Amino acid sequence: MAYEFKFPDVGEGLTEGEIVQWKVKVGDLVASHQVILEVETDKAVVEIPAPEAGFILSLKGGPGDIIKVGEVIAVIGTEAELKAVQAKAPAPAPKPAPAPPPAPQPVAPPPEPYTVQGPSVGVVGSLEEAPEDAPPAPEPKAPPPVIRPRVEALPKDRDLAKRLGVDIEQIHGTGPKGRVSEEDIRKAAELGTPEKGAHVSEGVKAADGYGPVERVPLRGLRRRISQAMTESLAKTAQVTTMDEADVDELWRIREKMKAEAQSQGVHLTLLPFLVKAVVGALKRVPEMNTTLDEVKGEIVFKAYYHIGVAVDTQDGLIVPNVKDADKKTILQIARELEELAQKARRRILDVRDLKGGSFTITNYGSIGGLFGTPIINYPEAGILGVGRMVEKPAAEQGAIRIKKILPLSLTFDHRLVDGGHAQHFLNDVLRHLSDPDLILVGI
Numbered sequence: 001m002a003y004e005f006k007f008p009d010v011g012e013g014l015t016e017g018e019i020v021q022w023k024v025k026v027g028d029l030v031a032s033h034q035v036i037l038e039v040e041t042d043k044a045v046v047e048i049p050a051p052e053a054g055f056i057l058s059l060k061g062g063p064g065d066i067i068k069v070g071e072v073i074a075v076i077g078t079e080a081e082l083k084a085v086q087a088k089a090p091a092p093a094p095k096p097a098p099a100p101p102p103a104p105q106p107v108a109p110p111p112e113p114y115t116v117q118g119p120s121v122g123v124v125g126s127l128e129e130a131p132e133d134a135p136p137a138p139e140p141k142a143p144p145p146v147i148r149p150r151v152e153a154l155p156k157d158r159d160l161a162k163r164l165g166v167d168i169e170q171i172h173g174t175g176p177k178g179r180v181s182e183e184d185i186r187k188a189a190e191l192g193t194p195e196k197g198a199h200v201s202e203g204v205k206a207a208d209g210y211g212p213v214e215r216v217p218l219r220g221l222r223r224r225i226s227q228a229m230t231e232s233l234a235k236t237a238q239v240t241t242m243d244e245a246d247v248d249e250l251w252r253i254r255e256k257m258k259a260e261a262q263s264q265g266v267h268l269t270l271l272p273f274l275v276k277a278v279v280g281a282l283k284r285v286p287e288m289n290t291t292l293d294e295v296k297g298e299i300v301f302k303a304y305y306h307i308g309v310a311v312d313t314q315d316g317l318i319v320p321n322v323k324d325a326d327k328k329t330i331l332q333i334a335r336e337l338e339e340l341a342q343k344a345r346r347r348i349l350d351v352r353d354l355k356g357g358s359f360t361i362t363n364y365g366s367i368g369g370l371f372g373t374p375i376i377n378y379p380e381a382g383i384l385g386v387g388r389m390v391e392k393p394a395a396e397q398g399a400i401r402i403k404k405i406l407p408l409s410l411t412f413d414h415r416l417v418d419g420g421h422a423q424h425f426l427n428d429v430l431r432h433l434s435d436p437d438l439i440l441v442g443i
Contacts, residue, residue, distance in 0.1 A: 002057055002077035009069045010039075010046050010351060017041040018219065019065045027082060028056045036074065038155060039067070040220055044349045047155060050074075055082040064219045153180040156346050163314045164189040221315040232378035237414040240373040243426055245406040245433040247389065253436050261331055270389070270406070271309065272333040274361055276439045277432035278384060279305045279326045282359060285425040287417045289358050291379045299416060308357035308377060309337060311344040312367070318344040319377055321357040330439075361386060370407040381416045384429070385409035406433065 007017065017039035024036045030050045037048040054076040060067070067073055077085075153161075153168055157180060161168040166188045173180035207213060218226060232238075250273055261268035282289045282305060289302045308321035320340040322333055343349045360377040365388035374385040387407030394403045408429065412422040432438050 002075050002081050003052055003054065004072045005051055005074040005076060007039075007067045007069055007071050007073045008048070010041060010048070014041055014069055014351070016066055016068050017046070018223070019061050019063055019067060020045055020220075021063055022059055024056050024059075026056050026059060027086075030054065030056060030076070035155075040224070041351065044351055044354060045155065045159060045347045046351065050076065052076060055079055057082055057085050064217060152178060156348050157182050157185055159347050161185045161188075221313075221318075225316045228378065229375050232376050235378060236376055238373075238376055238411050239414050239419070239422070240409055240411045241419070241422055241426060242371050242407070242409045243430060245408055245430045246394070247404050247406045247433050250433055250436045251389075251404050253440075257330075261334065264331065266331055266334045267338060268331070268334050271337060271361070271363060271386075272330045273433070273436060273439055274363075274384075274386060274429075275307045275309070275322060275325050275333050275337075276330065277429050278307060278359060278361060280432050280438065280442075281425045281428035283326075284428050285421050287421045288382050288412065288425045290381045290416050292413075292416055302358045304356075304358060306356050306358050308360035308380075309340070310360065310362035311341045313345045313347075315347070317362075318349065318354070319357065319360055320344055320349055320353040321360075323356070359383070365389065365407070371409045374409060374411050376411055376413055380413075382410060382412040382422070382425070385411070 010017075018041070020038035020040050022037055024030055030036055030053060032051070032053045033049045035047045036050045036056075039046050039048055055078065057075040057077045060071070060073045152173065152175075158168055160182060161171075161180075164185060166185055168180055168185065171180050171184050171188050172178075174184055175181040247270065250270065254268060254270060254273070258268050286301055289305070291300045291302070292298075293300055304324065305326040306321045306323050307325045308319040310317045310319050320343070322328070322336050322340070325333060328336070340349070340353060343353070357377065357380060359380055360383045362374050362383060363386045364372055364374075365386050368388055370387040370390070372385045372387070374383045376383050385408065387409070389404055389406050391402050392405050393400050394405070395401075396403075408426065410422060410426045410429075412425075417425075
């Protein structure tokens, strides 16, 4: 009996996914656990394996389509069942007989003043006149289709090719058994190998009454970001407060530790210190580490500290989180942040990396900007925006000094957090950053 394969829940709380591409087609024989589908869920691309071996009898949906958890997406059966399905398929309609060519119509000669002697000249170029007695030229035959085997490449490399605008099917792989590697794709991108149908099949040229436009489907990560931001603003009461942190001493410690961290293969930035400062503030102001259970009408106070950090990728922002940041050292957090950022940019994050966050940090200062109004990563209670560090004069003990200043913007959900609690939280973050000994000793 044919097996109906339902879209599984590949992550905690997953309800739907978006088809990236099918790896098989109807009629293919698949092995158990063979990858048959790529689905994008919660900002991660997940490979879906076949639960059992057999022939593909039917598939549901195509790239860009949304599928729900528990929905039948494929039917797998025996060879006999495949033949039965094929036998029931309607036969293609016969092609109509070609219409007889129209009888030639006499063409009146042009008026005398406009008679052309010699070859005709067209708008684009010249067209040689055929001799009057020459037989009609035979219609050109279409060349036979060139069938190329699908190139071998890892899913992450196919995704890289798509992002770089490279047609991976046109690349000669240098890896094992001719597999196309990441290096092959990047070289092709440098040489300008075009993506197959780049923007032609995705975009639609049109006009909006004011001038030419191009319409591109809202899909993939951009669609999910759009949905998440809309949901966050619709369901919460967001307010932003701003302040500046004196990070002179923190910068000195970071510079001192940088060489030691580098010797351990870790690139040390201010971000892991920020993570620890946020953890300390969350412990003192637990209202910032909450979510609202709207079904039960309860505020949920979290006893864990999973700090999300927004990563800017070519496809958009992705927010993996550092689990149990309160139990990790500065170097451990720095190493984990680097690993998560690399996985996010390669789109190989595990769904668990994206779930369970309690608070988020977004560092837009790495590309510029001082203050902002970041949108909460719903259903969390707050998000801390970090601006570009600047040097500016500041008064200290009656003297003017040039100090390193870090702009901070805290957005909080006013349903869960009062303004006083939010300011106490931000003050505590400022205190940890200006006196990093508090971070190092875990106070």
